[in-house]
Amino acid sequence: MAEILKLEFCKVHIENGYMIVIVDEGQMIDIEKSDILEAVAQDYFKGNPFVYITHRINSYxxxxxxxxxxxxxxxLLGFCVVSSNYMAKSNAMIEKLFLNKPFEVFDHLDEAKEWADSLAV
Structure with a gap:
């Protein structure tokens, strides 16, 4: 069953095997905010494998x-970005260079969920 958390800078949907994060408009995800999201992941997944999906509806x-x-x-099995915005997808391709985990970019949330499920197998 899905659970939704509202944090100071984003909304987090916890589902079976993945977390979907929607960051608020204009935010900057820095080390401090990343640590908060990591703590949420560890609290909910308790060492079990998961995929981080960032649904980039807003600009940040x-x-x-x-x-x-x-x-x-x-x-963390993988990380993916969901956006139909060209700039967000371009930024994600640069971000991909910094992450040492599977990293994909999708146009639609359903594609990201399918990819997440495929990593969990």
Whole structure:
């Protein structure tokens, strides 16, 4: 069963095997906010494998330094970006260079969920 959390800077949907994060407009995801999201993931998945899906509905920034610590999350199977916005997808392709985990970009949330399910097999 899905659970929805509202944090100060985003909304997090926890589902079986993945978390879907919708960051609020104009935010900057820095190390501090990334650590908060990592704590949420560890709290809900408790060491079980999961995929992080960021649904980029809003425009926001990401400090590429966050990917150094994100790459160290042992139970993180993969990371993906969902957006139909050209700029968001271009930024995601750059971010991909900083993450040492499977990283994909999709136009639709259903595609991201299918990919997440395929990693969990």
């Amino acid at each position: 920034g990401v400090d590429p330094n966050v990917y150094k610590s994100v790459s160290q999350i042992k139970n």
